Amino acid sequence: MHTAWARAKENITKAQEEMSKHANRRRRAVDWDVGDKVYLSTKNLRNSRPSRKLGQQWVGPYTVLERKGYAFRLELPKGSQIHDVFSPDVLIKALNNPLPRQKAPELSSEVIDGQEEWQVEKILAVRLRRKQLQYQVSWVGYDPDPEWYPASNFKHSPYKIREFHAEYLDLLGPLRDLLAWVAEGEAGETSYNHRTEVEAGKTESLLPTTLN
Structure with missing residues (x-):
C-alpha cells in the first residue's frame, strides 16, 4: 500500500513538472517592467x-x-x-x-477625456427611445455593429450626425445641441455637458437650415 502511494505521488510530481515546463515554453519573454x-x-x-x-x-x-x-x-x-x-x-x-523596420501596433481607438473613443465611419439610422435620440453607426476598422447608442456618445462626431440628417430630411432629429457641438468642436472647447433629447412632433423645427 505504501509503495503504491509513493508511486502515485511520484507520478503526480512528474506530471506537474511536465505541465510547468510546457507552460514556461509557451510564455512570452517579458521585456518591460513596472513604470514602462x-x-x-x-x-x-x-x-x-x-x-x-x-x-x-x-x-x-x-x-x-x-x-x-x-x-x-x-x-x-x-x-x-x-x-x-x-x-x-x-x-x-x-x-x-x-x-529600423520596427513599427508600433495599429491602435483600434484613441483616448478622449480619459476614455477610449472609437472613430465613426458613418451614421446609419436613428430612433427615439424615452425622448432620447439613439443612432446605429458603422465604425472605422470594425465589423458591422447592430447596437443602438445614445446620441451623447457621438459628441466628438457632430459632422457625421449633421451629414446624416442633411441626407435624410424625413427622419427624426437632429438633437437640439447639434449646432452647439459643431461650434464647440471648431473652437476646441468640446465638453460633455449637453442635452440629447428631442421633442416628439417637432422634429422638423429641430433640423437647422444650415445643414446643407
Whole structure:
C-alpha cells in the first residue's frame, strides 16, 4: 500500500513538472517592467463597443503599475469596465525609439477625456427611445455593429450626425445641441455637458437650415 502511494505521488510530481515546463515554453519573454508603457491586445476584451475585425488590434499605451506573479496590473482609463491585471501574452512594450523596420501596433481607438473613443465611419439610422435620440453607426476598422447608442456618445462626431440628417430630411432629429457641438468642436472647447433629447412632433423645427 505504501509503495503504491509513493508511486502515485511520484507520478503526480512528474506530471506537474511536465505541465510547468510546457507552460514556461509557451510564455512570452517579458521585456518591460513596472513604470514602462505597454499596448494591450483587444483579442479577449469584451465590452459595449463593436466587435473588431479579424486580426489582432491594440489599445494604449498604458503604464505598468505592478507585477502580480506572472501577470501585470495596468493603469487603465477611468471608467474602464474590465479587470486591470493581464497576462504578458496580451501585452507588448511601447517603444519610445523603435528600431529600423520596427513599427508600433495599429491602435483600434484613441483616448478622449480619459476614455477610449472609437472613430465613426458613418451614421446609419436613428430612433427615439424615452425622448432620447439613439443612432446605429458603422465604425472605422470594425465589423458591422447592430447596437443602438445614445446620441451623447457621438459628441466628438457632430459632422457625421449633421451629414446624416442633411441626407435624410424625413427622419427624426437632429438633437437640439447639434449646432452647439459643431461650434464647440471648431473652437476646441468640446465638453460633455449637453442635452440629447428631442421633442416628439417637432422634429422638423429641430433640423437647422444650415445643414446643407
